[in-house]
Amino acid sequence: MTASSEQPRARRRGPRAMADAVVRAAAGLVLGAATAAVEVVLLAVAALLMAYALAFSRGQRAVPGIVADGARRLTELERRRLALLGGSGDGGYGPLRALAYLVLRAPVGLLGGIILVLIGYGAAMAAELAVSWWITGDYLDGIPPTWWIVLYTAVVGLVLLFVAVQGLVGVAALERAVARRCLGPSPLAEYERRIAQLSVTRAEVVDAVDDERRRIERDLHDGVQQRLVALGMLIGRARRAGDHERAADLLKQAHEESQRALEDLREVTWRVYPAALDGEGLRAALESVAERSVVPVAIGYDVPGRPPHAVETAAYFVVCEAVTNAAKHSGAGRVRVEVAGSATMIGVRIEDDGAGGADPSGGGLAGLARRVAALDGTFAVHSPPGGPTVITAELPCG
Structure with a gap:
């Protein structure tokens, strides 16, 4: 049995993931500026049609069908675009909420468009100055620039670029806040959903204890x-x-x-319950799982500090049960375990090269799902016939 501590692939892809996030956010802001112009037109037409409806339908149909349909379509488009900015709405809204969202969202999109235009104008001016100073020699008033003029221009340009980028960050945050406020559930609905979820997870924890x-x-x-x-x-x-x-x-x-x-x-x-989990922590407990396993197990561990005790326990039992199932039922020749995370979230991934076909509703895996749900985490099993079987769990540390 081998237990190797290898660097998770998530960290190796860190710079690429960051660059991808920046590109996605920029694309989302550019699309947001374009859709904001369309929304302004729609809102202007909607105002006229709604005024007509109020005047001649005696208030029985405040939102005409064409306005409601257009508002829903644009709102759905905005929800898909918000995925580029790391946000979304819940989708449970009517035409009035969709119109309210577009009324608040359109100025934010136009503001983002203005900032993007200013950034483009600044970039064009910087390119023109660079060409005139160092390529064509077409100096202002025929006088070549001194070093302090070049330094002053560069510093001012960088400061303005920083302010513009921070403005775009603020626009993205404002986009998410408006969507969450207008399209998300109300505080009362959120409280009711949370109470129902806690009731279910409490019952599941009792079932999991009985099963254990x-x-x-x-x-x-x-x-x-x-x-x-x-x-x-x-x-x-x-x-x-x-x-x-x-x-x-x-x-x-x-x-x-x-x-x-x-x-x-x-x-x-x-x-x-392994004694190593209390004394030496999750990493040592996982290494003991690898040592006891009848199939080779590779451990990749990248968690800063020590997670909360409940999170460590849940992560340990997820790995232990998954490794045991791979050894007993799947005929796997190797198992790879990756545990990575931050101060707020721990991710666990177990993959084996066995025959697949694992049943997520089986006693062991269903018990793990209940254990993870009790911590407000997520649990998933992907095991097509022929394999591989991949079990993932995300455990919040808050």
């Missing part, structure tokens, strides 16, 4: 108890044996059986 107790009872009954019964029978036979050599042989068998009973008891207690 039944598993411990089964392990004790089928393993340790049977060996102790055999041990008692061997000792009884040794006491009744009239032959000294026969008694000595039976006592030797009893001693071996007692050693096996102790090993089974250690295995049961280790599965109930």
Whole structure:
């Protein structure tokens, strides 16, 4: 068995992921400026149509169908665009909420467009100055620039660029805030959803505890108890044996059986809760899982500091159960475990090269899902026939 501490692929892709996020955010802001102009036109037409509807329908149809349909389509477009900026709405809104969102969102999009135009204008001016100073020699008033003029212009340009970029960051944050306020659930609905979720997870935790107790009872009954019964029978036979050599042989068998009973008891207690998790932390406990596994297990661990105790426990049992399933049921030849995260979130990923076909609703995996849900985490199993089986869990540390 091998336990290797390897650098997770997430960290190696850090600079690329950051560059990708910047490109996506820039594309989202550019698209937002374009859609804002369309939304202004729609809102102007909507104002006229709604005024007409209020005047001639006696208030029975405040939002005409064409306005409601246009507002919904544009709002759905904005929700997809917001994914580029790291936000979204919940999708549960009517035409009035969609119109309210567009009314608040259109000025924000136009502001982003103005900042982008200013950045483009500044870049064009900087290019023109550079060409005139160092390529064409077409100086202002025919006088070549001195070093302090070049330095002054560069410093002012960098300061203005910094201010413009911060403005774009603020526009992106404002976009997310407007969507969350207008398209997200109300505080009362959010509280009700949270209460319902806590009620479900509390019931699931009780079920998970009961399942764990039944598993411990089964392990004790089928393993340790049977060996102790055999041990008692061997000792009884040794006491009744009239032959000294026969008694000595039976006592030797009893001693071996007692050693096996102790090993089974250690295995049961280790599965109930490993002592290394309290003393040395999650990494040491995972390395002990790799050492005990009958298939090679590679451990990649990149977690700053030590996570909360409940998070460590949940992550450990996710890895332990997944490795045990891979060894017993999938016929895997190797297992790779990656644990990575930050001060706010821990991610666990277990992949094996077995036959696949794992059932997420099975007792072990369903118990893990309930354990993770009790911490407001997410749990997923992807195991197509033929493999590979990938089990992931995300555990918040807050």
